[in-house]
Amino acid sequence: MPILHWSPRSPYVRKAMVALHEKDLADKVETVRTHADPMIPHEGLMAINPLSKIPTLELEDGRVLFDSHVICEWADLESADGPQLFPADPAARLEAERDEALGTGLLDVALPWLVELKMRPEEQRSEQMLAVYRTKMNRVAHWLEGHAARLTERPFDIGHLSIGVALCYLDFRFDGEGWREGRPDLANWHAGFAERPSVQATTFRDDPRPT
Ligand SMILES: N[C@@H](CCC(=O)N[C@@H](CS)C(=O)NCC(=O)O)C(=O)O
Incomplete structure (x- = not known):
C-alpha cells in the first residue's frame, strides 16, 4: 500500500x-x-x-x-x-490550476503568519510581516468574493479543493480574522464545500505531536 x-x-x-x-x-x-x-x-x-x-x-x-x-x-x-480534479480541456485546466495556486498561495501566507505568531519569541516578532500577512489574506478573500459565482457554476476541480481547504484552515487557525465578513457569496459557496463527505472526513485537529 x-x-x-x-x-x-x-x-x-x-x-x-x-x-x-x-x-x-x-x-x-x-x-x-x-x-x-x-x-x-x-x-x-x-x-x-x-x-x-x-x-x-x-x-x-x-x-x-x-x-x-x-x-x-x-x-x-x-x-x-x-x-x-484536473480538467482535460486546456482552458478549464488553466483556470483550475490558477485557483489551486491561489488556495495554496493563501496557505503559503497563513503558515508563516502562524509561525510568526505562535512559534517566534514575542521580541522577535515582526509587526510589519504580521500586517503583510493580514493584508494578503484580506486581498485573497476579496478576490474570491468577486469570483464566487464562477466557483459556484463550474464543476468541482482542484481549484475548488485547494481554495476550500485554505478557507477551512483560516477557520481552524485564524477564526478571529473573520474572512466571511462582507463576503456573502464566498461564505455561501464555502458552506456547500464544507458539506462534501471528503471535507467532513478530513477535519483539522490538534492531536498530540509524535515524539
Ligand atoms: N508546497 C508544499 C507545502 C508543504 C508544507 O509546507 N507542509 C508543511 C506542513 S503544513 C511542512 O511540512 N512544513 C515543514 C517545513 O516547512 O519544514 C505542498 O503543497 O505540499
Whole structure:
C-alpha cells in the first residue's frame, strides 16, 4: 500500500486527503503520522523528501511524490472515480490550476503568519510581516468574493479543493480574522464545500505531536 506522511494539523496534507477521498482512494493509502517542524528538519523524512515537508507519498514501486499538487494529480490519474480534479480541456485546466495556486498561495501566507505568531519569541516578532500577512489574506478573500459565482457554476476541480481547504484552515487557525465578513457569496459557496463527505472526513485537529 502507498504510504502518506500525514498530520491532521497540516492544510497541505488535508488537500491531499480530500483529493484521496474524492477519488475513492483514501482506503488504499496508509497514513503515517509525521511531524514536519519548520524549525527542525526531519532526518527520516529528508531521506525521501529533501524539503522535509508533508504531504509526502511513498508509492509501492519506490517512487516518492511531493508536494500536495503532485499527490492530487497522482490521485486523479490513479482513479477514474469521483470528479476529474484536473480538467482535460486546456482552458478549464488553466483556470483550475490558477485557483489551486491561489488556495495554496493563501496557505503559503497563513503558515508563516502562524509561525510568526505562535512559534517566534514575542521580541522577535515582526509587526510589519504580521500586517503583510493580514493584508494578503484580506486581498485573497476579496478576490474570491468577486469570483464566487464562477466557483459556484463550474464543476468541482482542484481549484475548488485547494481554495476550500485554505478557507477551512483560516477557520481552524485564524477564526478571529473573520474572512466571511462582507463576503456573502464566498461564505455561501464555502458552506456547500464544507458539506462534501471528503471535507467532513478530513477535519483539522490538534492531536498530540509524535515524539
Ligand atoms: N508546497 C508544499 C507545502 C508543504 C508544507 O509546507 N507542509 C508543511 C506542513 S503544513 C511542512 O511540512 N512544513 C515543514 C517545513 O516547512 O519544514 C505542498 O503543497 O505540499
